[in-house]
Amino acid sequence: MDKSDFNKQLGLLIRKKRIEKGLTQLELAYKMNLDYQYISRIERGLITPTVFWMKNLCEALEIIAASFMDEFDHVD
Numbered sequence: 001m002d003k004s005d006f007n008k009q010l011g012l013l014i015r016k017k018r019i020e021k022g023l024t025q026l027e028l029a030y031k032m033n034l035d036y037q038y039i040s041r042i043e044r045g046l047i048t049p050t051v052f053w054m055k056n057l058c059e060a061l062e063i064i065a066a067s068f069m070d071e072f073d074h075v076d
Contacts, residue, residue: 008045013072015043017061031060 001009018028018039025043029036032053041047049057058065 003048004045007048010048010072011043011045013068014039014057017063017068018043021061023061028057028060032056 018025023031025039026036029039032039034053038047042049055065058068
C-alpha cells in the first residue's frame with residue numbers, strides 16, 4: 001500500500017468512526033482543539049496525522065487506539 005492509499009483508507013475509517021459517534025467535523029475539531037479543515041483534510045486522505053494527533057483523535061472519539069488500528073488493518 002502506498003502513502004496515498006494509506007491516507008485515503010485512514011480517512012475513510014476516521015470519517016466512519018466520527019459519524020458513528022454522531023459528530024460533525026466541526027464538533028470533532030472542537031474536541032481536539034483543532035481547525036475543522038484539518039479534520040476535513042485527514043478524512044479526504046490529503047494528509048497523514050501524526051501519532052500525537054491520532055492519539056488525541058481516538059480519545060476524542062472515545063475509542064481504543066489499538067482497536068482502531070486493528071480495524072484499519074481489516075478495512076476493504
